[in-house]
Amino acid sequence: MKRLISLFLVAIVGAITFLGCSKTENTKVKNEKETITIMAAASLVDALDHIIEQYKKENSNVEFQVSYGGSGSLQTQIEEGAPADLFLSAGKKQMDALEEKTLLVGNSRIDLLKNQLVLIVPNGEETEIESVEQIEKASKIGIGEIGSVPVGQYTKQALEHLNMYEELESKYVFANDVRTLLTWVENKEVDCGFVYKTDAIVSSDVTIVETVDSSLYDAVTYPMAKIAGQKEKQYLDSFMEYLKGETGTDIFKSYGFTVIVEE
Secondary structure: OHHHHHHHHHHHHHHHHHHHHHHHHHHHHHHOOEEEEEEEEHHHHHHHHHHHHHHHHHOOOEEEEEEEEOHHHHHHHHHOOOOOOEEEOOOHHHHHHHHHOOOEOOOOOEEEEEEOEEEEEEOOOOOOOOOHHHHHHOOOEEEEOOOOOHHHHHHHHHHHHOOOOHHHHHHEEEEOOHHHHHHHHHOOOOOEEEEEHHHHHOOOOEEEEEEOOHHHOOOEEEEEEEEOOOOOOOOHHHHHHHHHOHHHHHHHHHOOOEEHHHO
């Protein structure tokens, strides 16, 4: 009888110990810090930083490492093995290239946002440029680098439709990303430039001369997708849902983006 009681007590102690360890492990997982690495188009910097700031207020155990730049340059970095959990591009072309190379997590890709192309000039400067057709009056025209920066590709399409691109080639100054281009116009280093509407409206140092006719270039679409081959992150899906949710969409709209997931 004493032996049975002893065995019973040992079993109870073992069960309590097991439950205690399980609880500790679960708490450890729940409280463990996690870092999400994002590569995003430069035009997203203000809106995405704002969204991340709000998300972290609700999820204190997650940190973010974000690299902003030209979408083509970021695409190349991903192809060369740079670690990234999530990619937000300013064009479909770059995301298509990654998808063709099976570098995206299946079914994770969605089209998130839309934008518009605008022509801007510096504030406080007298200018004869009052429309796209008048950019020939400029000495220096800022545009995105054609090979790797989507805003440059959209600009080239628009100017080609207007039969203006080739005749103005000697005046182009090419930027590696749209925010560099915006800075050039702000600092009067170029006479005018083509950026996204969302970039122009956050600056008090530029004036929008014209919103470029959207029929002249491909739709400015921002897809996002998870990058294949990365360690699974417990907060990543949550953050992607946050971008599409009420808070994320409200913030994107406040910066001038059109939210596709609402359409």
